[in-house]
Amino acid sequence: MRISGPVQQPDTECADEPLATVEAREGRSTEVGGLPVARVLPTKGRRTVGAWCFVDLMGPMDAQDPDPLEVGPHPHIGLSTVTWLLEGEALHTDSLGTEQPIRPGQLNLMTAGHGISHAELAAEPPFRGVQLWLAQPEATRHGASRFEHHAHLPRATLDHGEAVVFAGGLAGAVAPTTTDTEVVAGDLRLRRGTTLLPVDPRFELAVVPMEGRVKVGEAIVEPGWIGLVPPGVEELPVEVERDGVRALLLGGVPLGERIQMWWNFVARDREEMTIAYREWAQRTDRFGSVPTPLERIEAPVPPWLAGQA
Ligand code: MN
Secondary structure, three states, X not given: OOOOOOEXXXXXXXXXXXXXXXXXXXXXXXXXXXXXXXEEEOEOOEOOEOOEEEEEEEOOOOOOOOOOOEEEEEEEEOEEEEEEXXXXXXXXXXXXXXXXXXXXXXXXXXXXXXXXXXXXXEEEEEEEEEEEEEEOOOOOOOOOOEEEEEOOOOEEEEOOEEEEEEEOEEOOEEOOXXXXXXXXXXXXXXXXXXXXXXOOOOOEEEEEEEEOOEEEOOEXXXXXXXXXXXXXXXXXXXXXXXXOEEEEEEEEOOOOOOOEEEXXXXXXXXXXXXXXHHHHHOOOHHHOOOOXXXXXXXXXXXXXXXXOO
16 A cells, blocks of 8 residues: 655645644645545645644545555654544565555554564455654654554544544544644534634644545635644534545644654654664665565665765
8 A cells, every 4th residue: 555655855844833723734645655644734834734734635546447455665764653544455564574455444643663574465355545754853753663553443423413523532532642742633514504613722723524525713724734723622523515524634733843754754953863764775674574475665765865875
């Protein structure tokens, strides 16, 4: 499965600009190993929403050309990967020895800390899902790696719909997910009308449509776009024109740390990423090994090292 969406050059040029009100931003169409992807975070003027630092909407894969969906072993540092499927099934393996299938409605959460490696294989086409990253804060990002799977997640009842809550709490439903910072994540299924989402006013928020468009405050947010909401909101109005609209709600306390991302690494400076790049190339113990027949993915040369001997 092509869910390791490596960070590309345009993604590294996003800075955080303060928001006065809700703003809709267009995502970027890209491709991760052949699978069409809408990358809505990072986006122009926005690097993080809470600790969320990467949001890819993956698929659907081409039914006419169903290549085997697979991503071989590759490393991560300084982040948690959150995998949320809409269709299909996938198998996660990692250097902790984890082997975990995942289906829609379930959550895989892998936290890298100082270093981990993993591989992903999609068992069943069609495949569609969301790949999210949470940046780890300074307090935990040098620590141990871990993995958790949640087969059952709580549902929140909303004014005009419901939400499966897969991180943090929403409308009385609290997810069992372990996160290093205070965050929220919910898969909203909305009926026609306006839902007032009860949210934490300390949180930055984002609404990411997956099926149908939504109006967040006064901003229309189309699929492939992201609606960004500044802190200070206690009830977020989300209006939809028809039944069956589906969107993600993401949010969290502002990270307050300036991150840098390159390839599969979240760090604070180039030196950290250079060291991780070299350790992956040299196959040191840092990233362990993954029990999978899939081929290992080598890192590209970091652009800041290109041309050096
Ligand atoms: Mn990955």
